Structures are given as C-alpha cells and as structure tokens.
Amino acid sequence: MKQFKILLFILFTSIIYKTNAQVTTPVASTVNNSGFQFSLRGGYDLIPMYDNNTPYIDYKGGLELGASADYYWNWFGLGADFDYIKNSPKNTYPTTNLFFGGAPISGLNFSKDNITRTFYGIGPSFKYQRSNRFSTELKFRAGLGNIKGGKLLLDGTTSTLLPILLNYHAGYDAKNVLSGKASLQFNYFFNTTFGIHAGAYYLRHFGVDELVDTTTGYSSAYAPFTTTSTLNETPKNNITTLTPANRESCNCDISSIGVYAGITIKLSPGVKEKKVCSECIQCTVCGKTHMPPMCACQTCGCKVSITARDKYTKEILPDTDIVLVNSSGQTTNTGKTNGFGVVVFDNVKTDNYTIKGVLNSVNLIDGTLTIQELSNCQANGGVISKEILYGDRNFIIKGRAFECNSTTPIAGINVTLENKDLAVKKSTMTDSQGNFLLQLPETGTYELYGRKENYFSQIERVTGGDYNRDKNLFVKLEMCAEKVDCGKGLNLKNILFDLDKYVIKEVAKPELNRLVRFMLDNPTVKVEVGSHTDCRDTHKYNATLSQNRANASVDYVVSQGIDRSRISGVGYGETRLLNRCADGVNCSEAEHSINRRTEMKVICPN
Structure with a gap:
C-alpha cells in the first residue's frame, strides 16, 4: 500500500510539471520575478512514515494545512513555512480468534488518539518563471516541529477475567524537534496579484522521543502469540504469555510525503525594463525610436481596460462587442466583454481612438481614447481604464x-x-x-x-x-x-362554455389564437380539435353537445384566416374519460371538470 501511494505521488508531480512545461512560453522581457509572495494551502499527508518499535501499529494519512511567505530578489528568495498535519495510528494486531491457555479472549477494548504535528521553518527558495502566468518553485526549510498524541491501547480478558495487554504504544509529546522540509510548487496567476497553486512536500522530524507510561514503564508493548491451524479449522492466535513483549522507547525519525493546493498572492514592484543598446531600435508597438541607453527594451504600448455599463442603472454589460477605431478610421482592436463587463486590449499604439460598442444589435454611446492619455499611461502604471455606456431606453x-x-x-x-x-x-x-x-x-x-x-x-x-x-x-x-407528436392530444386551456351552450367566450380566444399561430407557423399540418364532456346526462346528449362545441372552436379558427380543409372538429362526448368518473360513480365537481376539456392534435399523414 505504501509503495502504491509513492507511485501516486510521483505521478501527481510529473503531471503538474508536464502541464507547466507545455503551456509556458518564453517571454523573458516582460517577466517580473521579484517581490513578496504569500500562499495558503490545504492538502493531504499522503504517506506518513513513523520509525518506532511498534510492529503491530501502522499510521494513516490525514489533513494538512499550511501557509508560506517568500521574498524573491529574482530567481532566488528567502521564505518561511508553517504546517499543521494530522495522522492516525492504525492497529494491525489480530483481533479475532485470540486464545490463551486454550480459552478464548473476549471483552476486547480498543482506544487510540490522533497525532498532530506542527512545523515552523525558514530557508531558501528557488523560482523558475518563463511567463507572468506560470512559475515553478523549489523550497527548502529548516526549523522546529512539535508532535503530540498517537496513544494506542488494545486489551482484553480471558474466561477467568485475567486482563491481557495485547497491543500498546504510549504515543508522543515532543516539542522543538529539529525538522526539515522540501517542497515543489507550481503556480498559475490570473493577474499580477492573484493565483492558485498545487504542489508536493517531504517533511522529516529528526530524533523524536516516544512517551513512556509512568505506571507500567512501557513505551510500546504487545502480547507475543503464535498462529496454529488444522485442516478445515480457522487459524487460532495463541497468546504464549501474559507478560507483554516490552519495547524500549525509540528516539527515531518521523517523516511524510504529502500533496496540497491553494491560493497565492504576489506583491511585486513595478516592472523595470532597461537595457543598454548599442544602437537605436524602433519600437514596433508605439512606432517611436528610443535613444540609448534605454531603447528597444523600454515599454511602449499601453494596456486599455474598457467597461461597458448601462447609462441609467449602471449595470455591467457582459457579452458586449467592443472595437477601437483609430484616427484613420481603421479598426485596430476587437473584443467582447467578460462576465464582469470588461474587455482588455494590450499594446495599444499611441493615437486618437473612438471606442465603439454593440449589445444585441444596439449601438452604445461612443467613447474616446486620446493621444494624451496613451502618452501618459506609463505614469499611471501602464493601464488606462475607460467606460462606454448603453443609452437606449428599451x-x-x-x-x-x-x-x-x-x-x-x-x-x-x-x-x-x-x-x-x-x-x-x-x-x-x-x-x-x-x-x-x-x-x-x-x-x-x-x-x-x-x-x-x-x-x-x-x-x-x-x-x-x-x-x-x-x-x-x-x-x-x-x-x-x-x-407536438402527430396523433397525440394537447390540452387547450380555458376553452370554457356555459351550461348546455357552445358559444365561444372571450376567455377562450387567447388559447384558440395560440392554435391559429401554430397553424400559421406550420402551414402544411392539419389539426383536429376534439371536445370532451363528463359522464353526466345521456350519451347521445353529450355526443351532440361536444360536437357542437368542437364545431364552434373550428369556426373561430377558420375566422382567423385558417383554411377549413386544414382543421376538423370531433365531439367525443363522454367516450374518453381521463379518470374513474363513469356512469354510476359518485365523483366531486373537481373530478368531473378534469374530463370536460378541449384538445388539439396534429393529424398524422397517411
């Protein structure tokens, strides 16, 4: 199992590294590596390894929480880490078919305490960054750790009520233990400040003292046993002595491998791009020729952030098409606002622009972007924020x-x-x-x-x-x-008639108009209008009444411009009831009303 976890750990780190390597592109001239970086993380302590004298106790992984703070001068930095880790001891001593002197052991009692580990450390950090989006960090930390908990007790009694200690470990309460940690972390930044990360770590505590029980003098102990079995018999674990195999306390190492993910916040100073040039080079973005010693590498283009809003409510407008049109009438930049109503154009050349927008075929009020604003953009951090308004009253x-x-x-x-x-x-x-x-x-x-x-x-x-x-x-x-499936009836709502009448009422016309609209939109279909009654009165009377009502519905549809050859009316009377309310059955008015209905169905072509 431990080997399987190690394979998972290797696979995890390999996938992250491969992903990072594939998506990064060398843009060295725009990358800023220096500044503070803070990370908060949560993860899983995947492979805990406790080197102690407990042959029948294993340890399970658990929660890992942590935080890091680093300052980078470029690719090299100095940082501090804090980690909180929780593990749990796992009993591996047999708990079934236990015997002592031929008598079974019963009344097993089991208890355990979780282990908490904390780590505080400082040390060097190394960063590889090929773009402002992605970076890889390798960190080494040295510091102190605290380990507490981990007590485990398994005991039982014989048929003569003799107590037997089966498996025991006193646990830990070690403070300020020399510790070291190494971690590999991969970052992705959404902007210059905020990002997410994932990574893996290896943490080791050196020479951790185990507790010794003051009553028994045991640090760890277990009851020796032998396993015997005969043909067709369940193996028996025979305790050989009531005196536990006492293990001396161990001054041993504790280590673990884990994975984590979290958020990263980067606070970087402004980008300073300077380079001494031997000759003047024209900037392809702003079109200017810069003189030494700051020519080709001087920042030229500006970033323009445009927000689309409603003029009256100030609501942001996602999915709005935005374009920049220069002084020559050429469209130089196009984009669509995101879910926050914002679109960003990079490397906008110095010129006078008209900002145009369209939302759902309606033009927004034009905005302007001037040469003066673009010339001063570097003094404002290289970003210009503009707004364009939707002024339509619809x-x-x-x-x-x-x-x-x-x-x-x-x-x-x-x-x-x-x-x-x-x-x-x-x-x-x-x-x-x-x-x-x-x-x-x-x-x-x-x-x-x-x-x-x-x-x-x-x-x-x-x-x-x-x-x-x-x-x-x-x-x-x-x-x-x-x-609509041909031959399948669809209920027409509110086709209501007065008692014993078949005159179309005003309340029925909107629903019949819906049928008219359907037939106009589908000029090849033919429709049947079916009228139904409840079971009250005679079959003959209900058949005649329903036919007259169906004919009235057809006449109204025809009066609205539908050819009579496309629509027919059928009075079904009480022959197609939807519930139990047939002749002789006592039903409520609400139940009868379910059967009084008018339906339409498309006639299937033969």
Missing part, C-alpha cells in the same frame, strides 16, 4: 426557452416579440442552451412566442410599463413550448 429581455413541464432547453427556436397595434415585430433565435435577448420598448403590451417545427408555443404577454427603466435594464422571462 429594456432587454433576457430569456430562456424550455419544453413545457421540463427543464429541457429548446435550441434554435425563433422567438418573436410582437405588438400588432403598434406594428412592432422583433425576432431572434435561441442558442444551444435556449437563451435569447430581445429589446422591449418602454410602452405597450407585447406577445412573446416561439416558432419551430413540431413545437406548440405558449404565448406570454409582457408590458414595458410594468418595469422602471431607470432601475432595470434586463427583464428576465421564461417561455415554454410543447413538443
């Missing part, structure tokens, strides 16, 4: 389309926002996750629906007047559509 619907009664998104459905009275109609397609964006005017009520083959969309009504544009830019909406 809301933005940030929506998602799902299949009804599920969480399955619908990709590629054409979502339409429409107001026929104002002659406004806007459409967009959903992405692979069902997401879409649409502009919603401040005034008016609009219908939102989806169009896709074999989908029967709900129609959502949204009114701009329900929202305050000075407080909200985004309106979050969800819409659903039902998957």
